[in-house]
Amino acid sequence: MNRMKDKVCVVTGGARGIGRGIAETFAREGATCVYALDMNDSEFAALAKAYPAIKGVVVNVTDGAAVEAFVQRAVAEHGRIDVLVNNAGITKDALVQKMTEEMWDAVINVNLKGVFLMTKYVAPVMMEKGAGSIVSISSVVGLDGNIGQSNYAATKGGVVAMTKGWAREFARKGAKVRVNCVSPGYTRTPMIETVPEKVLEPIIARTPLGRLAEIQDIANGVLFLSCDESAFVTGQVLRVDGGLVL
């Protein structure tokens, strides 16, 4: 239970859902510090009480100045960032003819620009140290598309493409900065609370392993890619979806 020993970690969208599960898993695995970045601070006190290594910080990942200031703070406090998990994400679903420009822009901003900004400011810190692991959360929808989710699918496909480019970009000059992503299947979190069971049932029926993902399933995949057990893995998409997308 010490796979994250001595590591300084950053998890965006860390206050609830998958991000919270990842932050808690890192803390249980002995991380020195897990910064849980979120716009919603209502859970920060409870998180810090249960896991003293977790520090909640209010950061909107679409705000470049706030992201840069946070990275400067983390470096001042620890001198390094070992792991970045780009997890914060939102949905605003509609069939394409009903999707407004605001819905398009909002999802692109958080899911794509947010991943870009976090990586833009954290990757140089890792490059300087010569090591690090960046894990971004994509989705089955980024690999397969989905009705009513063209904005979301574009961002999650974009995460896969950025991951592959960055895997090459951040391994230059002898740096061992690894970049991977996890593609979760439908996972029981607040994000899918509004999805009716009648929509979820056929998805479960099409899933070879016959269920939705639990938060811990996704956190386990992220843990593997974040810790040193995956030292020779970069540029990959780890599908944690029960075989939904093959």
Ligand SMILES: NC(=O)c1ccc[n+]([C@@H]2O[C@H](COP(=O)([O-])OP(=O)(O)OC[C@H]3O[C@@H](n4cnc5c(N)ncnc54)[C@H](O)[C@@H]3O)[C@@H](O)[C@H]2O)c1
């Ligand atoms: N739940 C699923 O079925 C599922 C499936 C595949 C992929 N994903 C992806 O997993 C990630 C987490 O999803 P979840 O289900 O836990 O979502 P969630 O809605 O339960 O939690 C997302 C968290 O991100 C935070 N957040 C949103 N916008 C932010 C911003 N601009 N800056 C900082 N924080 C912000 C929210 O406050 C929230 O705490 C997302 O990227 C999502 O697209 C989820």
